Amino acid sequence: MTQDQTVNQHTMAVLVDNEAGVLARVIGLFSGRGYNIESLTVAETDHEEGLSRITIVTSGTSMVIEQIKAQLERLVPIHRVQDLTIEGPSVERELALVKVAGTGDPRVESLRLADAFRARVIDTTTKSFTFEITGTSSKIDAFIGLMKPLGLVDVSRTGIVAITRGIDRL
Amino acid sequence: MPPKPSQELMEGAEIILKALVEQGVDTIFGYPGGAVLPLYDALFKQNQIHHILVHHEQGAVHAAEGYARSTGKPGVVLVTSGPGATNAVTGMVDALMDSIPLVILTGQVPTQLIGTDAFQEADTIGITRAATKHNYLVKDVADLGRVIHEAFYVATTGRPGPVVVDLPKNIQVEKGPYTGSPRVKHKSYRPQIKGDIDAIKAAIELIAGAKKPVFYTGGGIINSGPGASLLLREFVHMTGFPITSTLMGLGAFAASDKQWLGMLGMHGTYEANMAMHDCDVMINIGARFDDRITGRLDAFSPNSKKIHVDIDRANINKCIRVDIPIVGDAGHVLEDMIKIWKANVTQVDTDARESWWAEIEEWRAKDCLSFEQSGDVILPQYALHRLHELTKDKDRYITTEVGQHQMWAAQYLKFEDPNRWMTSGGLGTMGYGLPAAVGVQVAHPGALVIDVAGEASIMMNIQEFSTAVQHDLPIKIFILNNQYMGMVRQWQDITYEGRYSHTYSEALPDFVKLAEAMGGVGYRIEKPDELDSVIKKMIKSTKPTIVDCRVAQLENCYPMVPSGAAHNEMILGPEDVNMTRKDDPTLV
Ligand SMILES: Cc1ncc(C[n+]2csc(CCOP(=O)(O)OP(=O)(O)O)c2C)c(N)n1
Ligand SMILES: [Mg+2]
Numbered sequence: 001m002t003q004d005q006t007v008n009q010h011t012m013a014v015l016v017d018n019e020a021g022v023l024a025r026v027i028g029l030f031s032g033r034g035y036n037i038e039s040l041t042v043a044e045t046d047h048e049e050g051l052s053r054i055t056i057v058t059s060g061t062s063m064v065i066e067q068i069k070a071q072l073e074r075l076v077p078i079h080r081v082q083d084l085t086i087e088g089p090s091v092e093r094e095l096a097l098v099k100v101a102g103t104g105d106p107r108v109e110s111l112r113l114a115d116a117f118r119a120r121v122i123d124t125t126t127k128s129f130t131f132e133i134t135g136t137s138s139k140i141d142a143f144i145g146l147m148k149p150l151g152l153v154d155v156s157r158t159g160i161v162a163i164t165r166g167i168d169r170l
Numbered sequence: 171m172p173p174k175p176s177q178e179l180m181e182g183a184e185i186i187l188k189a190l191v192e193q194g195v196d197t198i199f200g201y202p203g204g205a206v207l208p209l210y211d212a213l214f215k216q217n218q219i220h221h222i223l224v225h226h227e228q229g230a231v232h233a234a235e236g237y238a239r240s241t242g243k244p245g246v247v248l249v250t251s252g253p254g255a256t257n258a259v260t261g262m263v264d265a266l267m268d269s270i271p272l273v274i275l276t277g278q279v280p281t282q283l284i285g286t287d288a289f290q291e292a293d294t295i296g297i298t299r300a301a302t303k304h305n306y307l308v309k310d311v312a313d314l315g316r317v318i319h320e321a322f323y324v325a326t327t328g329r330p331g332p333v334v335v336d337l338p339k340n341i342q343v344e345k346g347p348y349t350g351s352p353r354v355k356h357k358s359y360r361p362q363i364k365g366d367i368d369a370i371k372a373a374i375e376l377i378a379g380a381k382k383p384v385f386y387t388g389g390g391i392i393n394s395g396p397g398a399s400l401l402l403r404e405f406v407h408m409t410g411f412p413i414t415s416t417l418m419g420l421g422a423f424a425a426s427d428k429q430w431l432g433m434l435g436m437h438g439t440y441e442a443n444m445a446m447h448d449c450d451v452m453i454n455i456g457a458r459f460d461d462r463i464t465g466r467l468d469a470f471s472p473n474s475k476k477i478h479v480d481i482d483r484a485n486i487n488k489c490i491r492v493d494i495p496i497v498g499d500a501g502h503v504l505e506d507m508i509k510i511w512k513a514n515v516t517q518v519d520t521d522a523r524e525s526w527w528a529e530i531e532e533w534r535a536k537d538c539l540s541f542e543q544s545g546d547v548i549l550p551q552y553a554l555h556r557l558h559e560l561t562k563d564k565d566r567y568i569t570t571e572v573g574q575h576q577m578w579a580a581q582y583l584k585f586e587d588p589n590r591w592m593t594s595g596g597l598g599t600m601g602y603g604l605p606a607a608v609g610v611q612v613a614h615p616g617a618l619v620i621d622v623a624g625e626a627s628i629m630m631n632i633q634e635f636s637t638a639v640q641h642d643l644p645i646k647i648f649i650l651n652n653q654y655m656g657m658v659r660q661w662q663d664i665t666y667e668g669r670y671s672h673t674y675s676e677a678l679p680d681f682v683k684l685a686e687a688m689g690g691v692g693y694r695i696e697k698p699d700e701l702d703s704v705i706k707k708m709i710k711s712t713k714p715t716i717v718d719c720r721v722a723q724l725e726n727c728y729p730m731v732p733s734g735a736a737h738n739e740m741i742l743g744p745e746d747v748n749m750t751r752k753d754d755p756t757l758v
Binding site for chain 1: 295296299300303304307324328329356357358359482483484486487488491
């Protein structure tokens, strides 16, 4: 049987019990079965119910993507898995902290570009700025690319978080 | 949960045993050590739970698997921390692959020492995460009762599997309230039992219109319980269609039935594999399109519409894309199928069915399992044929090791009922059969329990023969001794031009003396005409018994679908072997 061999990127939202080791189960599943993780974020989202939300960006053929969802669903502490790419539409955002060091023109230029990207300055010394920027990953890539010749020294990114559009919850 | 003032506090070890008793546990297989001393002390003080002391923790897990597979109840294991737990890992993966419900209690160093490289500390939760269906570390005695009950619930529902509960020593001693009950309501785990009724209706429509249908069944029927086997028989008889099964599903359908085609797959029958290849509708119930079944994926049953009933959604479209997936328990889905069939299907295309059977009869006429015993050297097939004839009317349970003997056992021993056949299918664990036989015999004291073994495999857990002696378990080990790791040697024949690299056993024990030295009975068979009399003695033996049956050293197991071949490219015998066939390193 010939199957669709095109590899596509998918974003999955995973609601899990916030218990010890749950992230290891998810990551172990991906490494053990040879699936890709392109981005992964996790944080508690419902303190009363003890629930965390994991956002995973992965890629694979349609058969692999279907497998990933089914394999995630069978992990015992997992409540729900949503393939946002299929069950969307959804919005995605990433946050990055970008540190640029320098003086003189490059320093001024970095500030001007930051303004154009709506990045905020969250720390300053006489020789550096740290910017906070949110947006799509490609916007952040573009911003980092522009900062490189202007004295980029360090980047910290959150990875992608995503949520469906409209009124429904996960 | 803070204890209610009235609630009585119990020691952790007592809580564990109370929960086990509430779960109906009568037997546990175990091996003591420092980190489980409190639990062993609690065991000492009670008499509701019977403890079977093994000689290696791997043996405990396989014994529990044999117990579980032959009774339908979960098997329970108790081992110490560190090496006790790591020794049990092979058994866990074995149970995971074959969907056997187990609860494995492992000792752990006290909570305050976890992470300090304490004596006999191992990260059991980390190590067993991928070896179990689920695992728990209990850090608060107040959770203990609930976690034990939950472990049984997870192990036995949905697709069954092994569950580890890691028990720090201090938790076994601390006092706490008894929490939880056997009626578990889990926060997130929701196995799907009933199949989608619209999908079942669509499946029935497809089945009713089929011209060349075949049932392909597996271990899921056995796991669903004996009721599922009865429903399967009813449905298959209603349709009049042919049926085959995987290694794991043998016994779900009676081997003596006219509609039975024999096992399918790598060493399946010609008729079963050809029917799979040529069918127009495939009805997979409780099997998972394993590579040992499908052969080359892109040539697998190219012209069929496929129905797949599986309790594990992740098995759907994993290896083979199917047309009608049905997620649910085999027994429940079969029940619905029968109902809908009775209500809607007035007749099947009997003409098509008859000509399909005529085609199948032609394949059957090849008589692919025939062999000719002549001369002084015992053919393994003949040995098993005699073993079958002399034991088939007894209350018989068969376990196996892994290798050619296992495949011959699947081919030549015929199973009429479920839960009578215990073998390591998914993991293919040499050393499974002897301890599994121990577990089966514990559960069925009066039955005839035979481990069909190879001389290499049996050495992997031979220490468990002492367990059988210690607990008066008269298991029978029937070794087809070919002095080779026959199955590996066979592949060396077929794809490595007969270079037998390290597959000959230069040094083997005298198995008769070995049996005697360990406190059992040993027999040797060297000539075909000795088979019947020794097998009869073996059956009568009231002690653990080893039969060292010397068989043809270079016999290969056929039919065979070599890895990477299609079902219709089977090798039926040595004359079909093309010595230039290359091993395909991209396939197992
Ligand atoms: C624990 C383990 N190690 C290695 C293997 C690979 N293997 C599969 S069959 C086999 C040979 C088995 O020899 P024997 O028990 O004598 O059985 P025979 O094939 O000769 O009947 C080996 C080494 C395995 N299945 N399990
Ligand atoms: Mg051998």
